[in-house]
Amino acid sequence: MAQGSNYKVPFRRRREGKTDYAARMKLVDYDKSRLVVRLSNAHATVQVIDYAPEGDITLASAVSKQLANYGYLGGASNTSAVYLTGYLCAKRALAKGVDSAILDIGLKSAIRGSKVFAALKGAVDAGLDIPYGEAVLPDESRINGEHIANYAESLDDDEIAKLFSKYLERGLQPADLPKNFEETKKNIDEAEE
Template identity: 75%
Template structure:
């Protein structure tokens, strides 16, 4: 280590080669959330981070190993896996009311077409606004994994079994990677949602002031929660933040349309044999933070036995009768709304035979 009266010892993370403080202070001066991308040999970690004098605050994040929960069977450390991790983080950021961020690549070199910019493209494709130039993105063929599939096809069976052993253990042929990538990708264009479900209705459920302290003073925004639905089996929930109520509502409506789901309805109450789709077909539970909500089938004519927030979401989903139980701090509108919405999501995730579904009045 150097010596002398003018020598100043560098910060520990600078000495360890972990932080470029010159670049960091420039990013902090923008006073915007940072899209932090870090790449390891096995996976990518993508986070939305806010600056705080006491330490950075992670608003939302996604890591490569979480892709398996969404049906992705490929390698989480290649360009395809990194893109999907960025996409997942972008969707979670929008759900948290974050629609703008600046890219933070740490000590990585900004190489055109690299994994760093694959994660950036994923976040941008999810709807997150990040300043960039399109020329830096990897080619679409590489993002879909076509180069991996082509390479696998050039190998004989023994070489493929050796080099793609993890793929084969998960039940994925390397040549099927592009198809696995395309599997289950949601609609990302609001115009398509409007064309497919033209009769969507909107309901503003909560408008609230949120504040955070920054080195330049107190930052105040409006947070709006909106539900959309066609009262016939489709419903979505979203939130948006802005300095004014109008833009916050528009952001929340767009976010709700991105999150729209099809709700499984039926006639699941043992005392009702009408066969109409007027209630939930079976008991389900949804949970967000401290709030837990149970939705149970009810006979026709009972109505919606649930709080006002839940009534709004269920009406937009086309459910007319339900029993419910709720636990936790249900006065917190955002948590109660998300718990009800998660319960409706669970309806479609429960596996049942076609015969049982028919008995409960479910038509799909």
């Protein structure tokens, strides 16, 4: 009788480092929607997803690129943008009758104060009921961009032009980021009611 190899090839998405199937199965076992936060170098995507045997169903979605439609002029991947993306997604989910979810951060490490928790804070502030611990959330000054404004104030004009060229192209002085953040949040509230 011939003996074969006992080696089992992992699923393709596991080999590519895209899916942790053990963690996913734990999340899918709950009878709740998932607030899925995915970050790239350039953008953030936040979705509210329900599990179905034939495939996941996206109930609401927001991408940080969409923040420009609400007047946001800052970077699309900073902590402020991730918070606002979570806020926008939660507003859209609430409009579709979803009132609670659980956080799904995928393969990201759960580091206190990280961007994934900024998206969580945005969703909770918008009214979505998500279980979490206060200790993991980023500081309010990081969420509204005060740390960027303070850093920009310590620079001279040449350094600002070099480091914040994209902000300046969009017509935003880095010191005005907290004000632009609040205006964008207000615009989302008005548009998504």
